[in-house]
Amino acid sequence: MRKKIVAGNWKMNKTLQEGVALATELKDILAAEKPNCEVIIGTPFIHLATVSELLKDSIIAVSAENCADKESGAYTGEVSAAMVKSTGAEYVILGHSERREYYNETPEILKEKVDLALANGLKVIFCIGESLEQREANQQEAVCKAELAGSVFHLTPEQWKNIVIAYEPIWAIGTGKTATAEQAEEIHAFIRKCVADVYGAQIADETSILYGGSCKASNAPELFGKPDIDGGLIGGASLKAPDFKGIIDAWK
Numbered sequence: 001m002r003k004k005i006v007a008g009n010w011k012m013n014k015t016l017q018e019g020v021a022l023a024t025e026l027k028d029i030l031a032a033e034k035p036n037c038e039v040i041i042g043t044p045f046i047h048l049a050t051v052s053e054l055l056k057d058s059i060i061a062v063s064a065e066n067c068a069d070k071e072s073g074a075y076t077g078e079v080s081a082a083m084v085k086s087t088g089a090e091y092v093i094l095g096h097s098e099r100r101e102y103y104n105e106t107p108e109i110l111k112e113k114v115d116l117a118l119a120n121g122l123k124v125i126f127c128i129g130e131s132l133e134q135r136e137a138n139q140q141e142a143v144c145k146a147e148l149a150g151s152v153f154h155l156t157p158e159q160w161k162n163i164v165i166a167y168e169p170i171w172a173i174g175t176g177k178t179a180t181a182e183q184a185e186e187i188h189a190f191i192r193k194c195v196a197d198v199y200g201a202q203i204a205d206e207t208s209i210l211y212g213g214s215c216k217a218s219n220a221p222e223l224f225g226k227p228d229i230d231g232g233l234i235g236g237a238s239l240k241a242p243d244f245k246g247i248i249d250a251w252k
């Protein structure tokens, strides 16, 4: 059975003190009422060590939101996969559309990041998804397939076990505009088929594919009710514990 997951992506929000307060609130809420899915929080680099220590004995896993495409050395301001791993974080989010768009992360750069993350024992939440223009031109399938082929389809089946895919239509991220559950299911099924074409039906069946884009407590049950949607990657609604818990509860 593939894992059901709800993952938060705090992006560039929360000071260290605010992040610790949010992680503590979430830990307490989920200790009182066990979730029916894996819960991950993606935090800025500076929070990772403190939040990982805080959540050490909890069911919440911690993720970075990025890592460098180089192993180590003279790359001022960068943070390597090994450094992320050393904080106690288990995951790293790679390929987010904001990184692709604002920081010019190409499929080749992302391939390097994925390889380094896996080599350093991190699991990867790999984001793919089309822009509004591409959706209007009905190119969503071609875009998703190319993004997978460009950065993750070179992995071995063994490495693939540590990959979670997040389908995030760019037009739905932070816009309040959610893909309908039918639209999301259609492309999730397509993504699973692409995975099956490369790795076979069994591995595809075991791959978790998350939906991201204005997911909230009110639309999560319908989205997560679809057979190929295994949870969500959550931006805005992961910044308040009750909102995030509302999405986690969709798995009840």
Ligand code: PEP
Binding pocket: 009, 168, 172, 173, 174, 175, 176, 212, 213, 214, 215, 233, 234, 235, 236, 237
């Ligand atoms: C995201 O950026 O990963 C995301 C899904 O954001 P939001 O939930 O705010 O649309």
